[in-house]
Each structure stands twice: as structure tokens, then as C-alpha cells.
Amino acid sequence: MLDDYKDLQPIVYRILKNAVIKNRNSHAYLFETKGYPRQMDIALAFAKFLLCPNHLTNLKDCGNCTQCQRIDDGNFTELKIIEPDGLWIKKEQLEELQEEFSKKSVEANKKIYIINHAEKLNTAAANSILKFLEEPEENIIAILLTDNLYQLLNTIVSRCQIISFGKMQMKEMLDHYHTENETLFRIGSILMDNEVSLQNYIQDEKNVEKIEKIIKFVDYYEKHGKEVLLYMNHMWFDVFKDKESIAQAFEIMIIIYKDIMNVLLDRPIEVMKSYEDTIIRMAHSDKNTIESVSSKINILLEKQKEIKVNANINLMMDKLILSFEGR
């Protein structure tokens, strides 16, 4: 619901709500999202606000009528969402949209399309959208989303009303995801590539246990060297069994050593803030120099590539530790 963003994005909320209430909609909006994590949700909430018949009569947030429900389920024909297909948004995707939108509207008096990651419009697609924006039809509204305004063609930017999001503080961000664990949020943001999986990752308490298990493992190795191999069952294999979880564990080990490197370089810890003491202690152990930590990161990156193709993952952990030891 648009009202969910009243406190999180107060300026955006006010502009969008007023536009609808005063019936002064732009035919094209460009949301400059500045890394805001729920950009698509806010665009959808706005689209819903524009399309839902209840809003027109009482201007309240709805979310319950059949129209709103079908928007939630993704099968409302007068709302189209375009996402990059691979690296780019392609011309064909926009041509398909334009063809569909040229048909007579059956469901609503407005049609809306949302282009997520609009900076990924390739040249042909950008030109195609430009024509669409230049000859706006009364009932069609475009919502373009981008993290980076400067990667878009000026000619596109100049035809849209720009809605700049406020940059969110970490605390607000964490409240948003209902967690107090900044490390969990940051690791999730690195591991997960979309909003829904990020939310699921943060809500799954097992992931906190996993992160703790990995930091304990690394800490034990840093204190006792290859002796860690004697305790692998209990320190590692009882949690990290399948290739996917092992791949994630490797990613987290890389994150840990990168933060150890940050301490060695007098930079702030980026991800492992909740384990600051352990990270600092490991950075200051006699074993660790800039060279040795950078070599461990490289070894991890190398071994990480082998996970997919390696049949014996148990043996791989032995090899990892031995490579750390320089053998």
C-alpha cells in the first residue's frame, strides 16, 4: 500500500498521492531510487493506487478489491512490468508492450507500464521508448525505475517527471526488513539477487546460525591452523552439506577475509560489523599480513569455482585448509 511509505519515503509519498488526488498525473514518471531496496514495491503500490476503483471514490488505500488482488497476482492486463532480459532491456520487449497497449482497454481507464532498471535499456530499446514518451496517449502512464539517472539518455530523462527517493539510513533499512542484524542484512544483499529472496533469507533464522558457524570455523582455523581438520564434522559438515550451502559458505568466508583486510588497511569493517571484535582479533594475529590475507581471498575465489564441478566436497575442505597453509 502506498501508505506504507508515508514515513519511509515521505516526499515521494506526498508527491505521488497529491498527483492522484488532484488528478494531475504525469504521463511518465522516472523514479530515481538511489539504492532503495523496495523500489518495485513502491512503484506497484503507486500503480495500484492509480488503477484501483476504490481510490477514485474515497481516496483511501485499498488492496482488497478484485482489481488490487489481480495486480498482486500479476495477472492484471493493463499493468505491464518490464525487467531486463539478461543484461539489457531489448527493443522486442517494448514492441510487445506497445502492441498490447494499442488494443482497446477493457479493464480500466488507465494503462500502466513499469520499466525496472531503466538504465539497462539498450540503444534500440531506448529509442523505441522515446517515441512512446514523445507521443503520450491520454490514458497510458509510464513508470521508469533507475538507481542511476546519469546512465539514461537525456532525451528520456527530460520527458519524465523525476521523483527522487530519499537515501535511507541503515537503521530505517533494518526496520524495514524487521531485523536488527546488520551483518545478516548485508550478507543477504550480497548473496540474494532479488527482493523476495532477500526477505526470505533475512527471515530464516537458520541463516544467522550458518553465519555464526562460519565465523567460528574461520576463527578456530586462525587460532589453531590445520588442527581444524580434526573437527570438520562438528565444525562444518553437519551444517554445510549440499553444494548450494557450501557455495554460500565460501562467499561468506570471502566476506570475512575482506573485512579482515579492511582492518589491516585501516578501513572500516563493511559487512561483519556484528562480529567486530572477532574480526579485529583475527586481523591482529601474528599470522595475518596484507599479503597472507589477500592470498587466502584468492585461494577461496579459486576453490569457489570448483564447488559446482567437484564431486567430493569433503576432500575439497581439506584441500582448502592445506592451501591456506601454503601446501
Ligand SMILES: [Zn+2]
Ligand atoms: Zn483496490
